[in-house]
Amino acid sequence: xxxxxxxxxxxxxxxxxxxxxxxxxxxxxxxxxxxxxxxxxxxxxxxxxxxxxxxxxxxxxxxxxxxxxxxxxxxxxxxxxxxxxxxxxxxxxxxxxxxxxxxxxxxxxxxxxxxxxxxxxxxxxxxxxxxxxxxxxxxxxxxxxxx
Amino acid sequence: xxxxxxxxxxxxxxxxxxxxxxxxxxxxxxxxxxxxxxxxxxxxxxxxxxxxxxxxxxxxxxxxxxxxxxxxxxxxxxxxxxxxxxxxxxxxxxxxxxxxxxxxxxxxxxxxxxxxxxxxxxxxxxxxxxxxxxxxxxxxxxxxxxx
Numbered sequence: 001x002x003x004x005x006x007x008x009x010x011x012x013x014x015x016x017x018x019x020x021x022x023x024x025x026x027x028x029x030x031x032x033x034x035x036x037x038x039x040x041x042x043x044x045x046x047x048x049x050x051x052x053x054x055x056x057x058x059x060x061x062x063x064x065x066x067x068x069x070x071x072x073x074x075x076x077x078x079x080x081x082x083x084x085x086x087x088x089x090x091x092x093x094x095x096x097x098x099x100x101x102x103x104x105x106x107x108x109x110x111x112x113x114x115x116x117x118x119x120x121x122x123x124x125x126x127x128x129x130x131x132x133x134x135x136x137x138x139x140x141x142x143x144x145x146x147x
Numbered sequence: 148x149x150x151x152x153x154x155x156x157x158x159x160x161x162x163x164x165x166x167x168x169x170x171x172x173x174x175x176x177x178x179x180x181x182x183x184x185x186x187x188x189x190x191x192x193x194x195x196x197x198x199x200x201x202x203x204x205x206x207x208x209x210x211x212x213x214x215x216x217x218x219x220x221x222x223x224x225x226x227x228x229x230x231x232x233x234x235x236x237x238x239x240x241x242x243x244x245x246x247x248x249x250x251x252x253x254x255x256x257x258x259x260x261x262x263x264x265x266x267x268x269x270x271x272x273x274x275x276x277x278x279x280x281x282x283x284x285x286x287x288x289x290x291x292x293x294x
Contacts, residue, residue: 031178031223032216037195048184048197050210061208063197069179076178076223 005051005060006122009141010112012099013132021087026100029077033144039065039073042086046070079147080105091128111141152198152207153269156288157259159246160279168234173247176224180291186212186220189233193217226294227252238275258288 028040036051046067052059065073074081083104089097095114102109112131116122127134135141175187183198193214199206212220221228230251236244242261249256259278263269274281282288 032212032219034216035210035212037216037220050195050197050208052211061197061210063182063208064199065179065182069181069184072179073184 006116006119007113008116008122008125008127008134008136009138010114010127010131011133011135011141012110012112012130014130015099015110016089016130018087018099018101021089021099024086024088026086027081027083028143029074029079029081030144030147031073031076031078033078033147036144038144039070039077041070048073077147082106082143082146095125097131106146153263153266154260155263155269155272155274155281155283156285157261157274157278158280158282158288159257159259159277161277162246162257163236163277165234165246165248168236168246171233171235173233174228174230175290176221176228177291177294178220178223178225180225180294183291185291186217186224188217195220224294229253229290229293242272244278253293 024043026040026042028038031037031039035053036049038049038051040047040049046065046069048063048065050061050063081104082102084100084102084106087099087101089099091097091114095116098113098115100109100111100113102111114125114127114131116125139145171190173187173189175185178184178186182200183196185196185198187194187196193212193216195210195212197208197210228251229249231247231249231253234246234248236246238244238261242263245260245262247258247260249258261272261274261278263272286292
């Protein structure tokens with residue numbers, strides 16, 4: 001259940017045709033941002049995520065919640081809830097782009113993430129042109145800083 | 148970091164001389180009780196615990212917090228905070244009794260827990276006379292029901 005998350009983040013300049021790709025509705029809020037304690041609804045699944053420290057590799061635990069537990073903790077969250085549609089867009093090399101199209105307070109923002117098996121793989125990744133600017137190290141685009 | 152907690156609980160009828168044993172100050176509150184999401188201070192250590200389902204064996208994760216994170220989430224907790232002194236009392240067979248002497252809202256309650264390596268060991272345990280009534284299956288003595 002514990003994973004180390006290795007990812008790179010991008011601000012896409014152009015988008016593929018989104019209707020062709022699977023989509024999930026994601027809503028999430030934060031009980032704490034250091035360390036990150038997040039509750040999330042992903043379609044009809046509910047869970048709590050704990051993330052330890054580090055920029056590219058962060059220790060992460062995903063712990064199951066039920067809908068009642070999620071609803072119970074939702075009012076405890078800080079600041080604004082984050083609401084977005086997440087599209088899963090496969091790349092040629094077996095990797096998948098998670099493309100988040102925000103609405104609500106962050107309407108207009110589109111953010112892409114690619115997760116990797118290793119830091120070597122992350123560093124070797126040649127992003128396609130459309131993924132645009134690499135903002136991996138920019139804390140501004142951590143959802144936990146967007147509440 | 149993930150453990151399965153196998154324990155038996157007792158209501159001691161008599162107590163050993165507590166001054167002889169190491170003591171920790173424990174304060175804890177609950178963000179959720181199903182599943183259990185608990186924050187705890189144990190002397191100068193702070194952490195969040197998630198406990199899945201089950202009476203004797205419950206999947207448990209202990210995730211580190213810092214003092215600021217603990218203080219941030221303390222007002223989010225439900226009901227009353229639990230405050231207690233925990234004494235660690237070794238038994239002859241290598242097992243240890245965690246003896247909780249509550250104060251605050253639960254002043255007067257004394258509760259003992261013994262943790263085991265396996266359910267076989269838990270079932271085979273012959274408690275010393277002083278440990279008193281076995282209340283392992285009684286949800287009333289789950290701290291998460293005492294808030």
